[in-house]
Amino acid sequence: DFTSGVRNRVGAALFERLRRAISRGEDFRALVVLPLRPNGRGLKSEEVLAVMQQQRACVATGPDSLLGRLRQEFPDVDLDRYVLFATLRTFDDLAAGPCSEMVYVHSKLLIVDDRVAVVGSANVNDRSMRGDRDTELGVVVDAPESVKKLRTRLWRAHLGMAPREADGGLAVDVRPHQRRWDRSLEDPSNLDTWRDVVDCARTNSALVEAAFDLAAWDDVATLEDAKASLGLGRVSKRVAGKPGSEMRAAEERAVRNTLERVRGDLC
DSSP states (O other), rough: OOTTTOSHHHHHHHHHHHHHHHHHTTTOOOEEEEOSSOOSGGGHHHHHHHHHHHHHHHTTSSTTSHHHHHHHTTTTSOGTTTTTEOOOOEEEEEEEEEEEEOOOOOEEEEEEHHHHHEESSOOSSSHHHHHSSSSOEEEEEEHHHHHHHHHHHHHHTTTTOOOOOEEEEEEEOOOGGGSSSSOSSTTTTTHHHHHHHHHHHHHHHHHHHHOOOOGGGOOOSHHHHHHHOOOOSSEEETSSSSSHHHHHHHHHHHHHHHHHTOOBBBB
């Protein structure tokens, strides 16, 4: 249950706002970007995997998760129209072969309606949110023009669009998968714009998994499955041939061909 044992109201507030938007047919969208996994020893750490399991149970899996409760109440509604939980995953071609790694999301940033941004140190947990444990600092930026530029600049970066000077970004050359398409991102609540964002993330996730992993992350149930199947922080699991062999060269070409369609690092 995403509220069981939790005293802060962030998850409950998001659930209620989504519930209201769906009930009233409002143009409300929420994009939540989380780390692919907690910072730590990854697949070598049962503690990290336990946090990942709890996070998935809170957000997506089971009838008591945030998305599970929305699916039960609105079985005929496409929840992708309203909310997307995503992560960041990037890749490069190194001397050992094509490798993939997460982009660790450590920033704590909230942007609302292109009008107000909250930038701070607090995590979305009771340690940060209850006010009686960790000491945190936050800044509220009420400057619509600057906030919109910030949101547009971030969206363009993670959706694979070249930066624009108009958004305060430097018009510099970037890695190929960061400049593969373009479109207007002026209105984040526009349904066509939002669908493009969701489609980009879903497609990227499928392509990166196909290039580096032996199974989709959603199908990995155990620690042993994860160790055997996931190509994160290492050469692609799809590359098994001996270095220098024709088999190895063919496998690496196949991975690169798959990655040609990736746009940005939102997954």
